[in-house]
Amino acid sequence: MKKMRKVLSVACIGMLLATALTGCGGDKKGSGDTIKIGGNLEMTGGSASYGKSAQNGIKLAIDAANAKGGVLGKKIEFVVADNKSEAAEATNAMQKLIAQDKVIAVIGPNLSSASIAATSINTSAKVLAITPMGTNPNVTVDKDGKTKDFMFRACFIDPFQGTVMATFAKDKINAKNVAILVDNSSDYAKGLAQFFKEAFTKGGGKIVAEESYLQKDTDFKATLTKIKASNPDMIYVPGYYQEVGMIVKQAREMGLNVPMAGGDGWDSAKLPEIAGKAALNNTYFSSLYSPDDDSQLNKDFVAAYQKAYNEKPDVFAALAYDSALLVINAIKTANAVDTVKIKDAMAKTAGFSGVSGNVTFNAQHNPVKSAVIIEYKDGAQVFKTKINP
Amino acid sequence: MDMGSFLHQFVQQLINGVSLGSIYALIALGYTMIYGIIKLINFAHGDIYMLGAYFGFVATTMLGLSFLPALVFAMAAAAVAGIVIERVAYRPMRNAPRIAILITAIGVSFFLEYGMILIATPQPRTFPAVFDATVYNVAGLVINSQQIVILGSALVLMAALTYIVNHTKAGKAMRAVSFDMDAAQLMGINIDKVISMTFALGSSLAAAAGVLVSIYYNSIDPLMGMMPGMKAFVAAVLGGIGIIPGAMLGGIIMGVVEAMVSGFFSSTFRDAAAFGILILILLYKPSGLLGKNIREKV
Numbered sequence: 001m002k003k004m005r006k007v008l009s010v011a012c013i014g015m016l017l018a019t020a021l022t023g024c025g026g027d028k029k030g031s032g033d034t035i036k037i038g039g040n041l042e043m044t045g046g047s048a049s050y051g052k053s054a055q056n057g058i059k060l061a062i063d064a065a066n067a068k069g070g071v072l073g074k075k076i077e078f079v080v081a082d083n084k085s086e087a088a089e090a091t092n093a094m095q096k097l098i099a100q101d102k103v104i105a106v107i108g109p110n111l112s113s114a115s116i117a118a119t120s121i122n123t124s125a126k127v128l129a130i131t132p133m134g135t136n137p138n139v140t141v142d143k144d145g146k147t148k149d150f151m152f153r154a155c156f157i158d159p160f161q162g163t164v165m166a167t168f169a170k171d172k173i174n175a176k177n178v179a180i181l182v183d184n185s186s187d188y189a190k191g192l193a194q195f196f197k198e199a200f201t202k203g204g205g206k207i208v209a210e211e212s213y214l215q216k217d218t219d220f221k222a223t224l225t226k227i228k229a230s231n232p233d234m235i236y237v238p239g240y241y242q243e244v245g246m247i248v249k250q251a252r253e254m255g256l257n258v259p260m261a262g263g264d265g266w267d268s269a270k271l272p273e274i275a276g277k278a279a280l281n282n283t284y285f286s287s288l289y290s291p292d293d294d295s296q297l298n299k300d301f302v303a304a305y306q307k308a309y310n311e312k313p314d315v316f317a318a319l320a321y322d323s324a325l326l327v328i329n330a331i332k333t334a335n336a337v338d339t340v341k342i343k344d345a346m347a348k349t350a351g352f353s354g355v356s357g358n359v360t361f362n363a364q365h366n367p368v369k370s371a372v373i374i375e376y377k378d379g380a381q382v383f384k385t386k387i388n389p
Numbered sequence: 390m391d392m393g394s395f396l397h398q399f400v401q402q403l404i405n406g407v408s409l410g411s412i413y414a415l416i417a418l419g420y421t422m423i424y425g426i427i428k429l430i431n432f433a434h435g436d437i438y439m440l441g442a443y444f445g446f447v448a449t450t451m452l453g454l455s456f457l458p459a460l461v462f463a464m465a466a467a468a469v470a471g472i473v474i475e476r477v478a479y480r481p482m483r484n485a486p487r488i489a490i491l492i493t494a495i496g497v498s499f500f501l502e503y504g505m506i507l508i509a510t511p512q513p514r515t516f517p518a519v520f521d522a523t524v525y526n527v528a529g530l531v532i533n534s535q536q537i538v539i540l541g542s543a544l545v546l547m548a549a550l551t552y553i554v555n556h557t558k559a560g561k562a563m564r565a566v567s568f569d570m571d572a573a574q575l576m577g578i579n580i581d582k583v584i585s586m587t588f589a590l591g592s593s594l595a596a597a598a599g600v601l602v603s604i605y606y607n608s609i610d611p612l613m614g615m616m617p618g619m620k621a622f623v624a625a626v627l628g629g630i631g632i633i634p635g636a637m638l639g640g641i642i643m644g645v646v647e648a649m650v651s652g653f654f655s656s657t658f659r660d661a662a663a664f665g666i667l668i669l670i671l672l673y674k675p676s677g678l679l680g681k682n683i684r685e686k687v
Contacts, residue, residue, distance in 0.1 A: 044506075044510070044511040044512065045511060046513065048511070048512045049512075084511075184657060211655070211656055212655070212656055212657055213656055214657075214660075216612075216616065217656075218602070218606045218608070218613075219405075219409050219606070219647075221405040221409075221648070222402055222405050222406070222647065222648040222649075222650075222651035222652045222656070222659075223651050223652070223656045225398060225401045225402055225405060225652055226398070226651070226652045226653075229394060229398055242513055242608070245608070246606055246607075246608065249607070253522055253524055253531075253533050253535075254524075254531045255524060255526065255531050270513075270515070273515040274515055274607060274608055276518070
């Protein structure tokens with residue numbers, strides 16, 4: 001009898017361990033009445049306008065899906081955690097979403113540096129994350145070139161933005177001598193600058209000055225004075241709108257009136273306010289999306305977004321909307337609330353139509369899609385041209 | 390780079406540096422005055438500068454004031470804030486060890502920063518352009534009207550402060566308290582009043598710097614005071630903490646060094662140069678450029 005007891009208790013402990021282990025694997029998550037999707041977004045901090053737009057886009061997609069009965073017969077619940085536009089906080093937010101809120105997929109962060117920092121958390125928890133706008137190559141690929149299993153993105157990668165702008169600078173602006181002013185505290189900006197430089201010099205152009213600044217800097221006059229002395233035909237400033245606004249303003253005040261260009265970090269309604277509408281003339285940026293795109297899907301999206309929020313969607317809203325659609329689509333395809341199966345379904349996505357173009361993931365979890373060049377004219381964004389991969 | 394263009398660049402960087410440095414000087418003055426009176430490094434001073442910028446923002450956007458009234462409004466409001474902070478946070482600690490009051494100052498700094506985040510949200514706001522920036526081109530050198538206004542306002546305020554400290558009764562009382570607080574009290578000087586006034590003056594100068602910077606860069610946020618606060622602290626130490634002309638000199642030197650480092654080396658080294666100065670001055674002339682070496686009485 002004693003022996004029997006021992007066997008039983010061992011069996012009990014074994015069973016306990018087994019359930020505990022599967023619990024860690026994450027398979028039991030979201031088994032309630034709702035399915036939870038997390039948003040690791042920039043609700044505050046220097047890039048707060050990105051996070052707000054993304055939240056609007058995701059909510060629109062999820063509300064539409066819930067109106068049609070949700071997914072797998074369950075309603076979707078959207079939980080947001082604020083990453084304060086910082087890499088360290090993005091890691092905390094990821095931890096909170098997965099451990100406390102038990103979400104089955106995460107959308108965000110938008111910033112590349114924050115995504116690179118936070119992805120180790122969702123990878124070890126085996127929950128997929130998709131960054132709407134993290135365009136640095138290292139977001140989905142580690143240092144050895146191996147794809148990170150649980151990390152995806154809805155946007156194209158930096159090489160393409162840098163290369164596109166180099167082509168545009170050479171062919172449309174006829175620039176020969178370009179100065180680069182890069183945000184040294186951001187992986188995103190450094191990535192863009194590097195690929196711009198490679199593509200531009202390969203095409204016969206010359207980089208006459210390479211300068212850098214840090215986030216939260218406010219005085220750029222000294223650096224711009226130095227750049228002005230190198231007589232560039234164009235200045236490439238791949239940074240975020242807060243500093244870019246001040247750089248453009250101060251450059252124009254110094255009489256530095258050459259074209260200026262950057263990446264999608266320029267895409268914010270705040271930029272014309274900070275730089276001034278007139279100063280912002282003769283500037284261009286590469287982007288993933290223009291609300292003026294005439295596909296039916298996009299027209300419907302723009303109409304719904306305007307009805308809900310009384311403003312035109314920006315690229316962050318559009319890409320976050322696409323990210324949410326991709327996640328919902330993957331859950332449907334997986335046909336199970338199992339985070340690993342959802343990840344597998346996501347990786348196999350092909351020919352999926354989103355508002356920012358068709359998405360097919362390649363082996364590095366990067367979608368292959370087209371880019372647009374947008375010009376600022378008196379503070380308004382005007383669609384300039386579209387460049388295909 | 391040939392000599393002509395080097396000289397041209399040098400002068401342009403000097404203009405950039407002096408206009409930036411006059412801001413550091415305005416903030417450094419408050420640090421130095423408060424240190425001179427109660428031997429406190431008021432780490433919340435950078436946040437008073439931020440408060441001043443927000444008061445200026447309220448004055449221009451909500452009250453619709455123009456530049457000068459807004460500047461006066463911000464300075465007055467910040468002076469009140471300075472007095473309240475001293476009354477609530479520092480006065481009860483006056484006889485406590487110096488380290489305790491220093492930690493209190495750090496606490497006040499965080500309170501102001503995160504209190505403002507709570508009230509005004511952490512998002513940067515765009516400061517309205519209260520006057521246009523006209524660009525003047527003199528012999529290839531570029532200077533704009535805002536830089537001139539900043540420098541002019543800074544000089545006027547510094548002159549006013551020097552006058553108050555050296556030629557008024559209140560200034561005499563301040564100097565007396567700074568020299569020996571107990572003796573001053575014995576002579577019938579109300580030291581509480583003098584300390585309050587010092588905080589009011591220092592805070593209003595920081596607020597003026599805050600408004601000027603907001604107009605110049607047209608962007609404000611609740612954490613904007615951190616870096617300028619640190620730089621101004623270095624400027625105050627560089628000139629000799631507790632010495633009013635030292636703060637002005639230190640501020641201008643800091644601005645010029647930053648501009649020169651960004652202009653002739655790399656902007657990445659700018660902050661390193663600023664704090665490198667602090668280390669050097671502490672190693673070789675801890676009493677500051679204008680300070681006298683006074684042996685501590687044991």
